[in-house]
Amino acid sequence: MKKAAALFLILIGISSNAQSYPPEAGVAGSTAIFKESADFKAWATGIEVTRGYLKKSDPNFSIGGNNKATAGSPSDALGFPDGNTVSLGDEGNATLTFASPIINGDGFDFAVFENGGPTYLELAFVEASSDGVHFFRFPAHSQTQTQTQIGPFGTPSATYLNNLAGKYSAQYGTPFDLSELPDDDFLDKNNITHVRIIDVVGSIDPEFATFDSFGNAVNESYPTPFASCGFDLQAVGVIHQRTLGLNDNLLQAISVYPNPATDYICINSEKQLRATLFDNEGSIVIEKDIDKNQKIPVSQLKSGVYFLRLALDDAEASGEIHKKIIIK
Known part of the structure; x- marks a missing residue:
């Protein structure tokens, strides 16, 4: 009896640590925001992109003489999400700007759109800045197992992902709340001028992996040696913005x-x-x-x-x- 009770307590402890996050779009409890939601007041107006490798573990791998992602144009990620994207490549990044700064309102303040689906998610870290110099990363968490590499056409599950762009499929934005960023003298949460999207490589090999805020390798589709590899940025929508005056x-x-x-x-x-x-x-x-x-x-x-x-x-x-x- 004592052994059974002890086993029960152990299982309770395991269960309490196995926390899950909001599920995919369309499921009760999801935080996904549909692209045509009235919540969106504006969209990104400026962008700078630094492309990443087709395959971080083999920088010499190339397609048509290019060893970095080439699909899409940076301007494809501006304005309303119409299905066009710019591919960032392994650990590539995009820095977006806005006609009016984003502010820290009630609840979520902006959302990031990718072009994936429930059966194929590609992820990215998200950072914000109020001066274009000092960037602060949202505390990302991946609870996906790290024992077995997810292959090129596999996918993690939304319920094990938090504060990672790409958690939701193409028609839905993954939202972010500025109040989750750390307080810092170099960050004005009511004057966010830049949002940076940084591709998650997806490898669980420590040499090439990218890690969440808890030190976990973020396991996702890898390798993806295609011209459209990495995070496919579709848009960034603004929910709370400063009124022009x-x-x-x-x-x-x-x-x-x-x-x-x-x-x-x-x-x-x-x-x-x-x-x-x-x-x-x-x-x-x-x-x-x-x-x-x-x-x-x-x-x-x-x-x-x-x-x-x-x-x-x-x-x-x-x-x-x-x-x-x-x-x-």
Whole structure:
């Protein structure tokens, strides 16, 4: 009797740890949001894509002379999800921007659309930023077993996935709640300007795997050595966004040129600004006040990608804009 009771307690303990997440679209308890839902107020308007390999475990593998994903165009992921996608490849990424910043409202704040189906899910991590430099990842969790590799045409189950884009099929967005991100001085949850989607490789081999927030290898379809490999991004829909007002009109009137730049960048503004230029590692390389129209010398900087933050703060209005600057 004591052995039976002990076994019962062990089973209870196992059951309590075997937590499951919301199921696939159309099943009671699902958090999937249909693409034509009135919840969506806007869609992504800008995108930059860095393609990943066709096969991370074999970077030399190529199709038609290309060793990275080639299917789709970045612009296919802008606007309403119409079925067109851009394929990211193994660990490729896409950074999306919006006409108006996303804010932390009640419940979910935005959703990501892929083109998979219930029998074939492709996953991605999701990060958000309020300055285009510092990105913060949603706490993802995969409870899929990691003993046996899911093959090229297998799939994980939605009930074992949380905060992973691609959890739901093509007609439905996987939603994200900004309140789940950590509090940080570099993150303004009511001014999210960038959302980054990063493909999950899917391998359970520690050398090539990508890991969730709990240290688990995320097991999904792998390898997928096709031109359309990796996460197929269809759209990002905004649920809660900032209402445009005086601040936005003043900020949108700011111009920065030339870009790419060689000797200087010129900043034109109706108001005084605080300009901060970051390198691609997030370190500040230039910081100064800009009195309306002014040139900033950049010839002393190394060639590469930089990020410019322009902050407006006076009695009439306040806010920030962020621009990627290429210095040759």
